[in-house]
Amino acid sequence: MQVLVMKKKLLNYLMHHARQPISSATLIKHFPEKLSLLLEELSEDHSLEITQDTVIYYPEPPLSIPNLTNQLQNKWPMITIDHQAILSSTNTVLKQMIQSKEITSEHPYLLIADKQTNGRGRLGRQFVSDIYNGLYLSLYIPFNVSSHELPAFTLIAAAALTQTIEKLTGFEIGIKWVNDLYFNQKKIAGILTETTLDLETNQINGIIIGTGVNLSAFPEQIPVDLQHKMGALFEPGHESITREELITNYLNHLSSLLNDPSKAYYPIYCKHSFVLGKEISFQKNGKTITGQAVKIMEDGRLLVTLPDLSTITLLAGEISLQSY
Template identity: 45%
Template structure:
């Protein structure tokens, strides 16, 4: 059942002009006091509403809302938003154990225990985008890297769309804008013991939406950035999240077509550069020459050609 707050929000959004408290009260069949209280509660949640002697006017507000993120593939009933969580990846794992119907999306305003590949912690200020998508693909483990690549391409294209700029992808799971990392992607999977096939895939994304450069810890200021570093983003997080997963499911529906891997290659800032990495206790460096159709990085070193798997290797340097 739609609450008075949601009804008021819907009316103000549709009008975009000043709407009197009297008109709101008459339309909804409640008192003027009830309208005032509902407006106050909306403001406490983060909605921006201008007050005038003759009524109220809605201002664009960046409050996460499942109804504004939802789509045909991700209905609002499959989107779960928390104000605070340890990790959206963990939320998705618990949901999988509880037989949550997938796909399902888990989002948090604040993440206390977020981590990247190999368990690395990361800077997680409030007001950015922390989300994990739960899928049930019933595929083999060899196909897991394609989900990371699909997510990276979808994220990159969505950010390009809203900024008019060209993002780049660092093999295998980081998105860069103007030389700085703005997003990391983490993929994990669980399988059936007997079948050896994937039961669930979870794609976690941490996106720096709008952070002023000086707000980053000193150790990150030279290499971390955000999509809108100057503040006052022209879009909301809801819009970006919605477009990311729209692109993702469009790419997923297009499989086994490999067009997405061509986009991934074109956006790579690793190909053609010298990279350094550790493998089986040894440090190697060489030229990154190719990304295979399954997402592996081929590097020509003095010790021969090395084919790197994203689940095993992390690049130490690119130059």
């Protein structure tokens, strides 16, 4: 019984430091008795990388680039996949690679990170992305169209990710305008789309779709000031899907919606929106304005009816729901 208790405590400790090298000296300090035996038994059911000096716990088998490439080849036949352990921000790094012409291909490029040290959301906000088990990726899609012909990439990506998560988990996902996904009334995913420019012609030449998903997290790993609104899909150790499954299903579904001339993303997005019909507030010219969200346009704009029955259309920005 004592060994079982010690094994559970060790597993919990490793989970709290997922994908981080833990020195043998540190482990011995916390678990001075039967450490080798405990690690040996845990390795039978969990993914551990054990060396003489360090131990690394993986919540799931490490991502396989060949497997990802193979599963994406039908929808993304010429995609390049780059997987890094730690990056500042996948969107930031990918944009820098494009601007410096480190990426010169005319084909899609996918950058994945296990952890971000400076994840970004819309309006320059921080996206917390160093929790126990998250998915952080940015997809670059090159194209040559004028700005008024750009698809509603944020809505398309949100619709694709929402349907993907619901299909894989059976959970009910809601979308908060314009780019946040919620589960159990807490944010579990965010999408950040950014256009890229050809610095020589100053023309838009592509889009970066950044996606962050909180798969699982311990409550104490979420910043105190965010615990009331930030969540995860699973409790640690109870994940029913892997990042690899999520990536391949999401990107394949994203491709289907991007290439659907009927704009199938639009009814999906509207169906899952939990702001339509609700009282909301937003900032305009330094003032807080309230109104009712009545319609989301195909291009992503939000139509709001004000108390005097006039209307206003929001292009972007943060909204707050009066009751949620």
